[in-house]
Amino acid sequence: MNPSPLHTTLRVRRYNPEQDHPAPYYQEYDLSFDSSDSVLDGLIKIRETIDDSLTLRCSCRGAICGSCGMRINGHATLACKTKMISVTQPGDTIDVEPMNNMPVIKDLVTDMAPFWEKIRQVQPWLRPAEPAPLAEYLAPPESMNHLAGVMSCIMCGVCVSDCTVLEVDKTFIGPAALAKAYRFVADPRDTSTTLRLETLNQPSGMWDCTRCMECIQVCPKGVGPMDRIMALRSKGLEQKVPSTCGSRHAEVFTDIIKHKGILDEPMLALRTFGLKHVGRLLEMIPMVLQSAFKGKVPLSGPLHRPIPGIQQIQRLFKRVRRKS
Amino acid sequence: MTSPPTYDVLVIGAGLAGMRAALSAHQQGASVAILTKVHPVRSHSNAAQGGINAALTDRGDKWEDHAFETVKGSDYLADQDAVEVLAQDAGHDIITLEHMGVIFNRNDEGQLGTRRFGGQKKARTFFVSDFTGQAMLHVLYEQLMQANLPVYEEWFVTSLVKDDQGHCAGLVAFEMRTGQFSLFCAKTVIMASGGLGRVYEPSTNALICTGDGMAVAYRAGAPLMDMEMVQYHPTTLKGKGLLITEAARGEGAYLLNKQGERFMKQYAPTMLELASRDVVSRAEQIEINEGRGVNGCVFLDCRHLGRAFLQERLGQIYAEAQTFANIDLAEELLPIRPGMHYQMGGIKTDTEGRCWDIQGQWNGLPGLFAAGETACVSLHGGNRLGANSLLDTIVFGRRAGQCAADYARTIPSPTISAHRLDADQQLVATIMARKGPGERAAALRLEMGTTMNRYVSVFREQEGLETARQHIQALKMRWTDVTIHDKGQVFNTGMIAVLELGFMLDCAEAIIEGALTRTESRGAHFRTDYLDRDDEDWLKHILLYHQPGSTPRIDFLPVHITQWQPQIRVY
Numbered sequence: 023m024n025p026s027p028l029h030t031t032l033r034v035r036r037y038n039p040e041q042d043h044p045a046p047y048y049q050e051y052d053l054s055f056d057s058s059d060s061v062l063d064g065l066i067k068i069r070e071t072i073d074d075s076l077t078l079r080c081s082c083r084g085a086i087c088g089s090c091g092m093r094i095n096g097h098a099t100l101a102c103k104t105k106m107i108s109v110t111q112p113g114d115t116i117d118v119e120p121m122n123n124m125p126v127i128k129d130l131v132t133d134m135a136p137f138w139e140k141i142r143q144v145q146p147w148l149r150p151a152e153p154a155p156l157a158e159y160l161a162p163p164e165s166m167n168h169l170a171g172v173m174s175c176i177m178c179g180v181c182v183s184d185c186t187v188l189e190v191d192k193t194f195i196g197p198a199a200l201a202k203a204y205r206f207v208a209d210p211r212d213t214s215t216t217l218r219l220e221t222l223n224q225p226s227g228m229w230d231c232t233r234c235m236e237c238i239q240v241c242p243k244g245v246g247p248m249d250r251i252m253a254l255r256s257k258g259l260e261q262k263v264p265s266t267c268g269s270r271h272a273e274v275f276t277d278i279i280k281h282k283g284i285l286d287e288p289m290l291a292l293r294t295f296g297l298k299h300v301g302r303l304l305e306m307i308p309m310v311l312q313s314a315f316k317g318k319v320p321l322s323g324p325l326h327r328p329i330p331g332i333q334q335i336q337r338l339f340k341r342v343r344r345k346s
Numbered sequence: 347m348t349s350p351p352t353y354d355v356l357v358i359g360a361g362l363a364g365m366r367a368a369l370s371a372h373q374q375g376a377s378v379a380i381l382t383k384v385h386p387v388r389s390h391s392n393a394a395q396g397g398i399n400a401a402l403t404d405r406g407d408k409w410e411d412h413a414f415e416t417v418k419g420s421d422y423l424a425d426q427d428a429v430e431v432l433a434q435d436a437g438h439d440i441i442t443l444e445h446m447g448v449i450f451n452r453n454d455e456g457q458l459g460t461r462r463f464g465g466q467k468k469a470r471t472f473f474v475s476d477f478t479g480q481a482m483l484h485v486l487y488e489q490l491m492q493a494n495l496p497v498y499e500e501w502f503v504t505s506l507v508k509d510d511q512g513h514c515a516g517l518v519a520f521e522m523r524t525g526q527f528s529l530f531c532a533k534t535v536i537m538a539s540g541g542l543g544r545v546y547e548p549s550t551n552a553l554i555c556t557g558d559g560m561a562v563a564y565r566a567g568a569p570l571m572d573m574e575m576v577q578y579h580p581t582t583l584k585g586k587g588l589l590i591t592e593a594a595r596g597e598g599a600y601l602l603n604k605q606g607e608r609f610m611k612q613y614a615p616t617m618l619e620l621a622s623r624d625v626v627s628r629a630e631q632i633e634i635n636e637g638r639g640v641n642g643c644v645f646l647d648c649r650h651l652g653r654a655f656l657q658e659r660l661g662q663i664y665a666e667a668q669t670f671a672n673i674d675l676a677e678e679l680l681p682i683r684p685g686m687h688y689q690m691g692g693i694k695t696d697t698e699g700r701c702w703d704i705q706g707q708w709n710g711l712p713g714l715f716a717a718g719e720t721a722c723v724s725l726h727g728g729n730r731l732g733a734n735s736l737l738d739t740i741v742f743g744r745r746a747g748q749c750a751a752d753y754a755r756t757i758p759s760p761t762i763s764a765h766r767l768d769a770d771q772q773l774v775a776t777i778m779a780r781k782g783p784g785e786r787a788a789a790l791r792l793e794m795g796t797t798m799n800r801y802v803s804v805f806r807e808q809e810g811l812e813t814a815r816q817h818i819q820a821l822k823m824r825w826t827d828v829t830i831h832d833k834g835q836v837f838n839t840g841m842i843a844v845l846e847l848g849f850m851l852d853c854a855e856a857i858i859e860g861a862l863t864r865t866e867s868r869g870a871h872f873r874t875d876y877l878d879r880d881d882e883d884w885l886k887h888i889l890l891y892h893q894p895g896s897t898p899r900i901d902f903l904p905v906h907i908t909q910w911q912p913q914i915r916v917y
Contacts, residue, residue: 038836069788070788075831081552082552141491148488150447
């Protein structure tokens with residue numbers, strides 16, 4: 023009845039803090055599996071029949087509890103949702119590693135405390151109008167349907183694991199917390215939208231995302247954290263929260279393109295940082311010199327001419343404005 | 347040695363019932379903490395998909411109708427005073443959830459919208475797409491963060507502790523991250539640790555649902571009630587047994603057999619696919635047993651609902667069918683079968699969550715409360731209606747929290763000896779010290795699970811139940827030789843699996859003893875050797891008291907009837 027079993031090798035990054043000189047190492051486990059088995063099934067099989075010291079968190083098996091976030095072949099995902107057949111050729115290996123951007127406790131178990139600390143920072147609870155009505159708060163059905171897309175977040179940490187900003191800047195609040203913040207900013211029942219946006223406007227907040235799209239790519243629930251971050255930025259600009267380097271960067275970028283059709287990079291830096299952040303401008307000097315050394319000195323100001331056909335770009339701008 | 351952490355109310359478990367209990371005890375001014383073996387949002391309440399019932403009077407619904415349908419669904423084994431409380435409190439508790447931030451689906455007027463669910467004639471199920479449990483769980487966790495209550499995350503409870511008067515005075519637990527044991531003192535303990543699905547294989551339940559709370563309370567003296575009442579859900583996936591929500595049928599999906607017939611016409615001519623779960627599961631099993639299934643399954647047909655509708659209202663199972671069964675619900679039939687889903691029985695409580703037993707007093711374990719699936723109020727009797735379990739957690743979680751906080755005010759802080767953790771520490775050390783190629787916990791669990799699923803499932807009879815009893819007894823003996831190879835202290839999940847297996851074996855035994863005792867067919871408990879419901883002899887609850895080293899002591903409690911006399915149950 024069953025087709026003949028397939029074979030793979032799970033190459034698992036292990037870490038035992040109780041060893042004399044704890045250091046991560048890789049261990050390989052040969053495994054037979056069938057086409058419906060997930061990586062989690064494979065790991066459970068190892069734990070139950072080969073090596074009970076292999077340690078991971080898992081619970082629901084159905085991509086709803088968010089316990090089994092880990093990196094499979096270099097990208098974070100839920101092990102229960104990843105079929106082995108989809109990440110390997112029969113006979114080949116599958117790399118399994120703990121999530122990034124958080125400390126490892128043991129094997130595939132990471133310390134999620136810093137993750138939750140950042141969630142807490144956005145004060146993730148509804149602040150509705152007081153006093154509460156006797157019945158429910160009224161809300162348009164489409165707004166609740168829209169929020170369902172964000173509420174499907176299961177806080178698995180996968181987006182945080184693979185966030186490329188967090189890799190270089192631990193202070194960044196991160197995609198999960200920002201998506202959570204959006205859930206309140208977009209909730210018509212919440213009364214502290216402005217306050218929330220002002221907080222998110224601070225350094226390490228919503229302007230620190232570099233839009234690498236990795237979180238959208240890896241999110242196992244289709245939450246699209248980066249899209250939520252962009253929506254937060256738009257709302258911030260709409261609400262005229264005080265300008266920051268981040269918001270000015272976006273505005274100046276748009277303005278330059280609108281007028282010249284091509285980016286004037288020195289001007290972008292000058293206008294984004296302004297005199298207020300002259301220090302950060304000065305920090306850029308070595309990079310400018312290095313670029314110059316390689317013959318990459320962009321023209322700027324009046325020397326930087328609009329591209330031919332700029333009218334077409336401007337028409338596009340008008341059309342987008344009209345649509346939104 | 348420093349004195350152990352001490353609280354008025356200590357809650358075990360951080361699913362919906364546990365968090366709701368903790369929040370309400372906190373609002374009453376009690377000092378509260380939660381201990382949980384997983385982070386709160388990893389709890390199994392997540393898995394409740396379809397919705398939560400309430401009869402809102404301003405929508406022209408009547409709480410009496412909800413209560414009656416719950417009683418009928420229970421096959422008249424539910425205590426009607428408890429059901430009345432549930433149905434009357436439902437509206438208020440759902441509005442409270444909405445005020446906390448749950449993004450319930452709305453109608454065009456912006457009010458809460460409803461869908462239909464099984465065993466009920468009216469649409470009174472409020473929902474968030476098909477992840478209602480998750481949407482509620484995350485909002486309660488938001489409230490918990492706001493209240494800033496202490497949560498001992500990833501702590502594993504090994505036993506309850508009594509003071510010299512036999513009053514529940516706290517518990518013993520170890521921190522999974524360090525393996526370090528600690529004693530916790532509390533005036534009251536609320537057990538809200540969820541169900542026991544892993545006693546069965548397969549089961550819709552998460553791997554964490556191992557009956558810990560039931561077993562720990564049972565061992566400490568609290569009675570378990572109606573444990574034979576194990577619900578098989580009509581729509582689970584083959585293989586690992588993942589759940590497909592009843593909301594699919596609530597939204598209009600059909601059940602078909604091999605011939606493409608809507609076979610429920612024969613079994614429940616009026617309610618069809620939306621008859622109560624025990625009725626639908628039995629019907630499916632008969633179809634399968636009589637050769638009208640395919641590979642041990644019948645089919646769920648969602649094709650006529652349309653892709654857009656499926657994606658919006660049933661998005662999770664739409665994705666689940668794709669990922670886990672490789673089926674496109676908009677185009678194909680989904681093979682499904684009955685699978686173990688829910689324990690109606692549990693730690694006996696009254697309507698305030700107190701684990702009161704026979705004389706309406708705390709004879710078992712004074713000071714212990716329980717709520718949620720781990721408890722048995724009894725609301726669900728012989729069969730729980732879909733979308734009543736979320737309601738159960740919210741209503742009785744809140745009530746247990748309030749009552750525990752009030753009760754804690756009337757008693758002094760307990761004192762317990764630091765040596766109360768010695769026995770548990772010793773047990774773990776003993777398991778750890780076992781050498782050699784002993785059996786693995788996982789192998790024993792699989793044997794237990796398949797035994798239960800074979801002999802104690804939709805259909806049961808004396809001989810099979812006795813076979814199961816023998817198997818479980820043998821497994822209990824073998825449990826004492828189980829070995830683990832990981833000898834570490836940090837996150838030793840092998841050790842946890844052994845302890846959980848010990849708990850599950852006690853639960854399995856209780857289920858079997860209940861099933862052997864009840865010589866009638868009622869609700870989910872269908873005996874092929876006693877085909878009829880027998881109200882004369884069996885309109886009563888079965889209580890089981892743990893007796894170390896022997897089978898439980900059995901006692902009975904009359905069913906509390908208020909306004910609905912038992913009738914013949916037809917759907």
